[in-house]
Amino acid sequence: MKKNVAERRTEILAATVAVIAERGFGHTRIADVAARLGTSTGLLHYHFESKDLLLAAAFEHAAQRDLIRLSQAIGADGDPLERLVAVLDLYLPAVEGSSWPIWIDAWGEALHNPALRSTSQRLDAAWKQGLADVIEQAGGHGSLHCADPAGAARRLGALVDGLGVDLTLNGGDDDEVMIQRQARARNWLLTAAEVELHLAPGRLTQVPGSARRDQMEQRPTVHPNDIGRGSNGDALHIGNASGEE
Amino acid sequence: MKKNVAERRTEILAATVAVIAERGFGHTRIADVAARLGTSTGLLHYHFESKDLLLAAAFEHAAQRDLIRLSQAIGADGDPLERLVAVLDLYLPAVEGSSWPIWIDAWGEALHNPALRSTSQRLDAAWKQGLADVIEQAGGHGSLHCADPAGAARRLGALVDGLGVDLTLNGGDDDEVMIQRQARARNWLLTAAEVELHLAPGRLTQVPGSARRDQMEQRPTVHPNDIGRGSNGDALHIGNASGEE
DNA sequence: ATCGATACTGATTATCCAGTCAGTATCGAT
DNA sequence: ATCGATACTGACTGGATAATCAGTATCGAT
Numbered sequence: 001m002k003k004n005v006a007e008r009r010t011e012i013l014a015a016t017v018a019v020i021a022e023r024g025f026g027h028t029r030i031a032d033v034a035a036r037l038g039t040s041t042g043l044l045h046y047h048f049e050s051k052d053l054l055l056a057a058a059f060e061h062a063a064q065r066d067l068i069r070l071s072q073a074i075g076a077d078g079d080p081l082e083r084l085v086a087v088l089d090l091y092l093p094a095v096e097g098s099s100w101p102i103w104i105d106a107w108g109e110a111l112h113n114p115a116l117r118s119t120s121q122r123l124d125a126a127w128k129q130g131l132a133d134v135i136e137q138a139g140g141h142g143s144l145h146c147a148d149p150a151g152a153a154r155r156l157g158a159l160v161d162g163l164g165v166d167l168t169l170n171g172g173d174d175d176e177v178m179i180q181r182q183a184r185a186r187n188w189l190l191t192a193a194e195v196e197l198h199l200a201p202g203r204l205t206q207v208p209g210s211a212r213r214d215q216m217e218q219r220p221t222v223h224p225n226d227i228g229r230g231s232n233g234d235a236l237h238i239g240n241a242s243g244e245e
Numbered sequence: 246m247k248k249n250v251a252e253r254r255t256e257i258l259a260a261t262v263a264v265i266a267e268r269g270f271g272h273t274r275i276a277d278v279a280a281r282l283g284t285s286t287g288l289l290h291y292h293f294e295s296k297d298l299l300l301a302a303a304f305e306h307a308a309q310r311d312l313i314r315l316s317q318a319i320g321a322d323g324d325p326l327e328r329l330v331a332v333l334d335l336y337l338p339a340v341e342g343s344s345w346p347i348w349i350d351a352w353g354e355a356l357h358n359p360a361l362r363s364t365s366q367r368l369d370a371a372w373k374q375g376l377a378d379v380i381e382q383a384g385g386h387g388s389l390h391c392a393d394p395a396g397a398a399r400r401l402g403a404l405v406d407g408l409g410v411d412l413t414l415n416g417g418d419d420d421e422v423m424i425q426r427q428a429r430a431r432n433w434l435l436t437a438a439e440v441e442l443h444l445a446p447g448r449l450t451q452v453p454g455s456a457r458r459d460q461m462e463q464r465p466t467v468h469p470n471d472i473g474r475g476s477n478g479d480a481l482h483i484g485n486a487s488g489e490e
Numbered sequence: 491a492t493c494g495a496t497a498c499t500g501a502t503t504a505t506c507c508a509g510t511c512a513g514t515a516t517c518g519a520t
Numbered sequence: 521a522t523c524g525a526t527a528c529t530g531a532c533t534g535g536a537t538a539a540t541c542a543g544t545a546t547c548g549a550t
Contacts, residue, residue, distance in 0.1 A: 026271025162403030
């Protein structure tokens with residue numbers, strides 16, 4: 001079926017992102033994308049000059065998607081600390097369907113591919129900047145005091161990266177376990193943020209983080225009743241806490 | 246020149262690791278490795294059944310090297326806190342010549358290659374376990390108090406991973422700047438460790454960490470006592486060598 | 491010195507896949 | 521309805537490269 005260029009282009013990019021996610025940058029073939037779309041390989045070459053450019057564009061596309069979500073979270077109304085938690089939640093890998101596999105794969109690729117590298121760096125900088133922004137907002141609002149939002153963002157961002165890598169790479173296939181690991185990582189992160197930002201213990205871990213699931217996923221998945229508990233025994237709030245108690 | 250199998254094998258693995266480091270897993274060719282060694286491509290197929298197995302073995306080889314360094318650092322004498330700092334220093338990327346590019350590349354590959362994944366997971370687990378060990382040692386020695394060494398290791402390990410990724414990926418080519426970034430990251434890490442382990446501020450950051458450079462750089466190598474070891478399928482499967490067909 | 495076993499070569503083959511291109515289908519405009 | 525422009529097809533080609541294999545060199549042992 002004939003479509004206009006813009007529409008087809010984004011359709012191709014989405015398909016390419018999907019293929020990259022399941023095969024990796026290095027093992028993605030033009031034919032795979034074509035097969036997923038049910039089109040000819042020629043079509044892809046019609047819209048994209050080369051495979052490299054297609055991959056780069058797809059990566060850029062995926063990055064753009066995430067950055068839009070980020071700026072939405074930053075621009076949201078409400079309590080600054082809730083916004084901070086929302087951004088951190090966006091950053092962390094969701095239990096499923098997160099962008100993390102692609103980012104990790106892109107890191108490896110970026111080491112040897114300048115085009116991907118610049119996108120990867122921009123993405124990284126944007127996340128850390130976003131974090132810094134939301135920290136600064138909270139500072140201006142008087143919710144916390146942080147002398148060096150940019151530095152704090154770098155440190156917290158690094159922690160999220162490390163936790164994200166761990167969750168993404170060392171995960172099993174047991175959903176139950178993954179949910180617990182995710183919840184524990186989140187708890188660690190929020191606790192670290194409290195320390196970093198001189199907040200009272202529990203100030204972030206007990207912020208209702210319920211907006212999360214809605215932003216990350218498309219459907220209101222299972223409700224994980226009583227998902228996991230931190231070392232202190234607090235019930236953790238991930239998932240669509242249907243009723244924020 | 247004709248060599249015995251074990252020697253040639255490790256020589257090949259070292260060369261492969263070097264090629265992977267500069268080209269990445271996805272773009273490493275048999276011919277690249279052969280060229281680096283100044284041999285034929287046939288030789289590589291003589292010693293390794295397939296390219297995939299060669300890459301997996303090379304990765305395993307590199308992991309082994311780092312883990313030997315790790316266990317040396319853990320087993321060293323001296324002040325437990327110095328040992329802790331030494332392990333963290335080993336973990337962080339050096340200004341140049343670190344293993345980080347390969348690990349990052351391997352992460353991406355591990356997402357889609359079970360053989361690499363298990364090695365990657367073992368490596369990660371070993372590092373975190375090593376950290377936990379050295380924390381526990383220090384705890385037993387009374388240098389610090391930590392109720393949950395394993396958890397602390399996971400958290401600090403994640404932070405190192407994040408910092409390592411940042412240093413490795415977002416580095417420029419300016420050595421001066423890199424040294425500063427590295428030093429700052431190290432400082433952040435040690436400070437985080439102090440907080441995590443309930444140490445007085447400055448207790449780690451002011452530990453003499455000068456031993457570092459000597460450990461990371463290419464000194465005349467430790468005796469390769471791991472050479473003939475076949476922890477996995479090291480026995481060569483060389484069909485055409487015997488000519489009995 | 492001879493001989494078999496082992497290590498290695500390099501030319502060749504087989505395969506895979508990005509990119510091309512001549513031709514076809516579908517659109518919107520007149 | 522016609523026509524030109526645009527989107528698309530699918531068979532094909534060229535190049536790259538993993539893997540093969542018949543043959544050669546080198547070793548150690550007798």
